[in-house]
Amino acid sequence: xxxxxxxxxxxxxxxxxxxxxxxxxxxxxxxxxxxxxxxxxxxxxxxxxxxxxxxxxxxxxxxxxxxxxxxxxxxxxxxxxxxxxxxxxxxxxxxxxxxxxxxxxxxxxxxxxxxxxxxxxxxxxxxxxxxxxxxxxxxxxxxxxxxxxxxxxxxxxxxxxxxxxxxxxxxxxxxxxxxxxxxxxxxxxxxxxxxxxxxxxxxxxxxxxxxxxxxxxxxxxxxxxxxxxxxxxxxxxxxxxxxxxxxxxxxxxxxxxxxxxxxxxxxxxxxxxxxxxxxxxxxxxxxxxxxxxxxxxxxxxxxxxxxxxxxxxxxxxxxxxxxxxxxxxxxxxxxxxxxxxxxxxxxxxxxxxxxxxxxxxx
Numbered sequence: 001x002x003x004x005x006x007x008x009x010x011x012x013x014x015x016x017x018x019x020x021x022x023x024x025x026x027x028x029x030x031x032x033x034x035x036x037x038x039x040x041x042x043x044x045x046x047x048x049x050x051x052x053x054x055x056x057x058x059x060x061x062x063x064x065x066x067x068x069x070x071x072x073x074x075x076x077x078x079x080x081x082x083x084x085x086x087x088x089x090x091x092x093x094x095x096x097x098x099x100x101x102x103x104x105x106x107x108x109x110x111x112x113x114x115x116x117x118x119x120x121x122x123x124x125x126x127x128x129x130x131x132x133x134x135x136x137x138x139x140x141x142x143x144x145x146x147x148x149x150x151x152x153x154x155x156x157x158x159x160x161x162x163x164x165x166x167x168x169x170x171x172x173x174x175x176x177x178x179x180x181x182x183x184x185x186x187x188x189x190x191x192x193x194x195x196x197x198x199x200x201x202x203x204x205x206x207x208x209x210x211x212x213x214x215x216x217x218x219x220x221x222x223x224x225x226x227x228x229x230x231x232x233x234x235x236x237x238x239x240x241x242x243x244x245x246x247x248x249x250x251x252x253x254x255x256x257x258x259x260x261x262x263x264x265x266x267x268x269x270x271x272x273x274x275x276x277x278x279x280x281x282x283x284x285x286x287x288x289x290x291x292x293x294x295x296x297x298x299x300x301x302x303x304x305x306x307x308x309x310x311x312x313x314x315x316x317x318x319x320x321x322x323x324x325x326x327x328x329x330x331x332x333x334x335x336x337x338x339x340x341x342x343x344x345x346x347x348x349x350x351x352x353x354x355x356x357x358x359x360x361x362x
Contacts, residue, residue: 001030001110003041009297011049017056018049026066027052040115041090048072060086061237063340089240096236102180117153117209123199123218125173127331129160130196132171132352135321137189138164145230149192153183157351162233165357168235168341169325172351183209186228191216195223238341239355252336255296258322259331265298266316274313276359285359286316288335288342313359314342322354 008015021135022039027049029039041049049071055065064082071078099240106115130149138146143165150161158173191214198221199205203329216223218226266286274285289311291297299311314334322344334343338358 001043004029004039004045005043007039007041007045007049010046012053012344013049013056017053023054024062024066026062028071036230055086058086058090059237061240066339084241087238093236099182100184105128106181112164114212115181116182117178118206119158119175119178120204120206121152121158121173121175121209122201123203123205124201126158126205127196127199127201129158129171129173130192130199132325132354133160133162134196135191135325136162136164136169136288136354137165137192138162140164144228145186146234147189147251148186148228148230148232149189149212150232150235151183151209152176153207155182158207159351163230163235165233166352167313167322167356168238169322170235170239170352172349180209185209185214186213186230186232187214188225188228191223191225198206198223218326232271252334252340252343253290255290255294255333255335257296257331259326259328259332259353262298262331263320263323266320274361284316285313285361286319287361288312288314288333291337311361312338313361315359318356322356 002010004015004018007013008018011018013021013140018027018039022029027045030045031040032038051072052069054325055068060082066084068079068082071082078295083103112188137149140146140330146164146349152159152161153175156174156177158175160171162169190289195216198218201218207216208217212227214227215222250331274287275282276285277283287299288295289299317339319342330347332345332347334345336342338361341355341357
């Protein structure tokens with residue numbers, strides 16, 4: 001057996017990293033001394049530990065590292081699929097970085113006047129896009145980059161992204177014509193809320209974006225506000241294939257649900273939930289599972305063996321917020337085990353969806 005220090009030297013992981021992966025149930029020691037708490041590792045754990053170290057260095061998400069370690073011996077083909085999917089994400093990220101650097105070079109080649117990007121859409125289209133992400137905007141004053149909406153303008157699409165670290169929402173709207181280069185900027189939540197109140201369904205809205213200012217031109221109003229200079233989280237890394245509309249590629253179960261019926265099933269008097277606490281705030285956890293007929297069931301957490309697989313726990317209020325933002329009709333939920341995010345989307349719109357981080361049940 002190897003001590004944690006010996007394991008660190010053999011694997012390339014630090015002692016603190018080994019403790020972290022133990023706590024995350026990714027690389028659990030073979031034995032723990034009940035008196036001293038010292039961790040001891042089996043020699044056969046060196047190869048999985050080196051795998052963790054390598055995947056960590058290339059930025060693979062924790063959930064996928066866990067899957068790779070679990071499947072290392074029993075399903076090497078599944079591990080190779082995970083590696084291929086992550087490599088595609090890295091290649092996509094490199095392509096995005098090349099575009100951004102090219103844009104920066106263009107700015108250097110021109111004069112100091114910012115190059116504006118202009119686009120026009122209707123008030124109804126912009127309102128629907130805002131409503132789909134507004135619920136996920138963060139409120140922590142110590143994280144100002146989350147008290148905002150990330151805005152991306154491509155050749156044909158306006159994309160808005162919001163997250164508070166526990167949930168994330170993405171919404172896309174098709175735009176007919178864009179002039180200027182692709183734009184990426186962080187818009188304060190205060191401007192988003194002001195703009196939403198002014199939108200009228202059939203009226204045109206013109207957005208003028210520069211790296212430092214966003215201007216909104218309405219028939220009877222004009223808003224202009226500096227953008228935020230903070231770095232927005234790398235949401236692409238979390239979403240992976242889902243960002244390209246490739247739902248179901250991770251092997252998760254997709255279930256079509258009726259939104260009003262699911263909201264009714266989430267009522268505490270119908271399905272009592274497990275209570276958890278985070279930073280002194282108590283909240284209900286909704287426990288979901290796919291039943292024998294392929295439908296979604298909200299289960300009663302009382303007396304449930306929470307260590308069993310097949311159950312997914314999410315913050316009940318967050319789930320209700322996501323359902324409300326998604327609409328009144330049918331929705332598709334993608335459940336991919338107890339440690340992967342739960343995805344919620346419209347059946348015919350894979351560019352607008354939300355994900356909720358799971359809550360550990362055991």
